Amino acid sequence: MPMNRPATTALAAALCLLTAACGGSFDDDKTSTKTTEAAASKTGYPVTLDNCGQSETFKTEPSRVVVMNGASVAEVSTLLALGLQDKIVANQQTYGMSEVSGRAAAIKALPTGDIKLNEAYDIPREAMLGLRPDLVLSVTTYGFDQKNGFATREQLKQVGANSYVSPQGCDDDPSKMTVADSYQLLRDMGKIFNVSDRAEKLIAASEKNIAAVSEKVKGEKPPKVMVIFSNMSMGSNDFSSVLAKGIVNDILAKAGGANAFENAAKTTFADLSKEKVAATDVDALVVISYNDPNPAAYAKKLLKEFPQWPAAKNNTYVTLSDSMYLGPSNDLAVQKIAKRLHPEAF
Structure with a gap:
């Protein structure tokens, strides 16, 4: 890993990583509420997440996802584990190897967006907006900080893109992170992409495996x-x-x-x-x-x-x-x- 300050900051943030609580999205009008609830029951949308104190509402399943580097592999691996690789239009995450057979090769095969990265080895603002994303994933808030040359969450919202910061990434402090945060990331992606059943199966299998070892x-x-x-x-x-x-x-x-x-x-x-x-x-x-x-x-x-x-x-x-x-x-x-x-x- 390059040892300049931005990369170091990104890695420390990435080892890392914000617990997102979920709530429903409802219209104040009773008739509209019933209609929304009926539609949501059939499509799974809209979905609203409270992420780093910011409300993110997904009206449909994201189809142009950009995964920022942040010296993380959590976000892209989670998407792959959920079978969502076809939703990714640009990925900057890679560790070169993985304990999961075939994952490193699968990550390497993903599109990168042919982006010229900035000094933090990540996607600068103009290049990000040019990708026309509808969802941008970052391991911490660092990836949405304007002073670092990145598109802010507000700027992304203005062009119709949702954004998401991973568990424990709100304050850029991964020191309190646990395995439960990995499950939270799976659950959040499951809700955003309407594949909660897949997420829960992965979580249940992981919990079972860990419990057996711990015993x-x-x-x-x-x-x-x-x-x-x-x-x-x-x-x-x-x-x-x-x-x-x-x-x-x-x-x-x-x-x-x-x-x-x-x-x-x-x-x-x-x-x-x-x-x-x-x-x-x-x-x-x-x-x-x-x-x-x-x-x-x-x-x-x-x-x-x-x-x-x-x-x-x-x-x-x-x-x-x-x-x-x-x-x-x-x-x-x-x-x-x-x-x-x-x-x-x-």
């Missing part, structure tokens, strides 16, 4: 796990891409583990010195790849650098990508981590 590791002592991005620096130190807070902690807990650096920072990332890392007992290592073709090599390098870690002595590491983020495949991360932390339980 197997119940009562086991949670190993201390370091979660770090592969070959990437987010700050002044070599260990500034260590995750302290956010959805990764919920995933670890469900897998029977605990974040070794959870208390090292109040924010999503902990900017750690080598001395701090060396002095911490790390029982297992989770390396997250962002377009790194060989995260295992990075994991082995770290284990060699810190031979005093229990993780190094036992060669205990896991490499993951999109399943560790907001998105539809968190259950895969839970399963893979649990099997490495507690192999005797499987």
